[in-house]
Amino acid sequence: MYTRLTVIAVFLLFTLMMVPAYASVTSMSLEKNFYTTNESFKFIGTQDGKDIVFIIIRNVGGNFEGMLSDPRQIQGEFDAIPRPVSDYFKNNGIYNATAFTDDEKEEDGFTIKLEFDGYKLFEVPDAVLQLNVITDKTVEVDKTITFTVSITDSSIENAVFSLQNNSTGATIDPSSGQFVWTPSKSYGNTQDQKYYFDIIVTHGAQEDKKNFIITVMQAYVEPEEPEPTPEPEPEELEIPAPFVDESKDPQGYVDRYNSEASYKKWFDDTYPEYDSIYEAVGLEEPKIKEKKFGICGPGTKLVDDICTIIQKPIVKPWWQFW
């Protein structure tokens, strides 16, 4: 047992002695998402030591385009001296920027891709930033809906989530992507109400957007209007009226109506739906010739309801008597 432990210890000691303890660059990026031609660009990054860091920029053909460095030797990080974009990038295209410590060789360094489009310099991402699909949701008023949005490539770190054009009070955690919304009563309605959301994720110069709908379920019941009472269909008059004995002469009922006040009252009170006793017994009501009213003009008189010219006797002149 002791022999085995001794062998292992000697092996570990030998390994430690043989492996050189040098610093290396562990990450690098542009400090800003992009730089325009009239700006100075700057690399920042980390190292696992405290060494001078050099950054060499080459075009895709491998030709040297420029060099930068951070001579400050700060533990764990580096921060290259800013240089004008226009000094280094004259042709559109892709460039490789390799950072390495004074202990390393360039080929052992940390490389990122840059693109210069003639106006802007930016980092070419290794991975494509894309949000996973966000399904539409439903929620009730005053209830909290929460879920976490995510990106398709989980290896992308430090993606930033945000909500665009959001006036609902919903929030999203910029780093975790957790969405939270509690729709207040004002977001409810008498029917299901749809609200549209846009979620954006950014990482460096990359951006992706997805939209989804949250339906706030019906919150109130619309007060029902009382249904109008339908007008009763006018009942069809029974002619002759039920009291009429059809085997008798209907004129007898009319005569009795005209001559007996008590019978007339009984009929009018009992059968107001009939316009007259004639209608009730099934006789045609005789037309009453109403007298015309008015005064006939001079030289006329009312004859058979018509103002008629009065014929004056013709008086012969005296000479005709001769």
Add this chain to the structure above:
Amino acid sequence: MSYRFLDHATDAIIEVTAKDLKEAFSVTADAVINLTLDQDKVEEKDQKEFSANGKDLRYLLFSWLEEITFVLITQGFAIKRVEFDIEKKEGYKIIAKAYGEPLDLHKHNFKVEIKAPTFYEMKIKQDEGVFMKFLLDL
């Protein structure tokens, strides 16, 4: 002709003495090159042309320091020596040719990247000889 580095915590202050203006600018170039790398380890394999100009000697010196730094750092060209002429018309202009080879950080013992020259503490005197003093931001 000579140059010397004055003690400074974070930057480099350099004093140059020379018999004339051209020699002063030549010594200045050597000072900047040696601040950046070991000039004697550079071989003459290639050449690069560059120019500097200024409305007066101060601006010319500033431009000269910028251009040498640009060739050394940005273009990654280790300079062994520089040939140049100074023209004076409305202002000053230097047309120069640098001889050297592509920068090799290890071979040339790259020391420090000069961030930028400055006008701070810059002095140029021309009496019997030329005296120049300038500060480089490191």
